[in-house]
Amino acid sequence: MQKKPRIITLEGKKDPAFYRERTKRNELFLGVGREQMTLSQQKLANAVVGVAGAGGLGGGLAMMLARLGVGHIKICDPDSFEVTNINRQLGATPETIGHNKSIVVGELIHQTMPDVTVEIFPEGMQKHVAKEFVEGCDLLVDCVDFYLVDQRYDMHKAFRESPTCKSCVAGTVVGWGANVYHFTQDGLTLEDFYGIPADAEQTEEVVDKLVKLQASFLPRFPSKDAIYDYMRDTGNVPILSLAPPLGQYMIVARAALILMGLDKAPYCTELPPMPSYLWMDASTMECGVYEFNGAFVNEDEFETHFKNFEPERLRA
Structure with missing residues (x-):
């Protein structure tokens, strides 16, 4: 018999007057007329969103969703x-x-907005957690580390089987940029996108493939070799502290539009489902919809710009 997941529930204390006061400055941008604005805010109030991952992306965007x-x-x-x-x-x-991320973030959200119900799953996305985590959700936000293949497979399988959760949005940050992408129940699956077994050994070849399928734009600097050397030496992915807020905004904006039913024309430009994705880079001012194809779009970016560049010139 499959064991039950550990869940910590912080029940929201509904207060319509408080909710109205704390959200009213959002409402003007939630539709084209007063009736639609009010309806959109009500859809958000009634929504259940699962945020898998409480780290650089997940924690901040969970707070953004609550504020919205x-x-x-x-x-x-x-x-x-x-x-x-x-x-x-x-x-x-x-x-x-040393404290669990989901508990800290969940309590912080509830303390800030006591009218929000928060369910905390501190065991992570294990097989016995995935189905119950997705159950009842209107939207899933996947912020699980890209290399945790089996956990993400379990979650996406539960998403595709859910009668209520019609969309899953995800994203990553790379250098000075971030991307956001959208899975649908009848579209490209994560398993087909990755094309590797759940129990595959995390060899350098597998990691390289996963990186290219999550971040097909390399940062302009440093070089790809420098990035891979860092990952090899530390066992961690380098992350610029400025990038997660960009990724959080991009993901939450798309999530909110989906929840309100405003994610298509005439209200906004639709984000095509995977393998298409939206990429934005603050350093190059690049922004557009691209498609993952398993290769870096700009493989020679570093060499193109810095082949004859001597960093010593920057020294005072």
């Missing part, structure tokens, strides 16, 4: 905060080092 007015948030993460997380992650402070 989403009334019920599920958040899942088994990891604990480390000192290196302080550069970018909501809830990471010297006092929370």
Whole structure:
């Protein structure tokens, strides 16, 4: 018999007057007329959103969803905060080092907005968690680390079988940029997109493939070799502290439009489903819809710009 997941529930205390006051500055941008604006805000209030991952992307965007007015948030993460997380992650402070991320973030959301119901899944996205985590959700936000293949497969399988959860949005940050992409129940599956077994050994070849399928634009600097050397030496992915807020905004904006039913014309430009994705880079001012094809779009980016460049010239 499959064991039950551990769930910590922080029940929201509904207060229509408080909710109205705290969300009313959002409403003007939620439709083309007063009736639609009010309806859109009500859809957010009634929505249940599952945020898988409470790290650099997930923690901050879960807070954004609550601020926007989403009334019920599920958040899942088994990891604990480390000192290196302080550069970018909501809830990471010297006092929370060693504490579970999903519990810290969930409690912070509930303290800030006590009318939001928060369900915390501190065991992470395991097989016995996935189905119950997705159950009842209107939208799934996938912020699980890209290399946790089997956990993501379990979650996406539950998403495709859900009678209520019609969309899954996800994204990554790379260098000075971020992307966002959209899975649908009848579109490209994560399993077909990755094309690797759930139990595949994390060899350098597999990791390289996964990186290219999550981040097909390389940062302009440093070189690809420098990035891969860092990953090999530290076992971690380098992340600029400025990038996660960009990714959070891009993901939450698309999630909110989907929840309100405003994600298509005439209200906005539709994001095509996977393998298409939206990429934005603050350093190159590049922004557009592209398609993952298993290769870096700009393989020679570093060499193109810095072949004859001597960094010593920048020294005072």
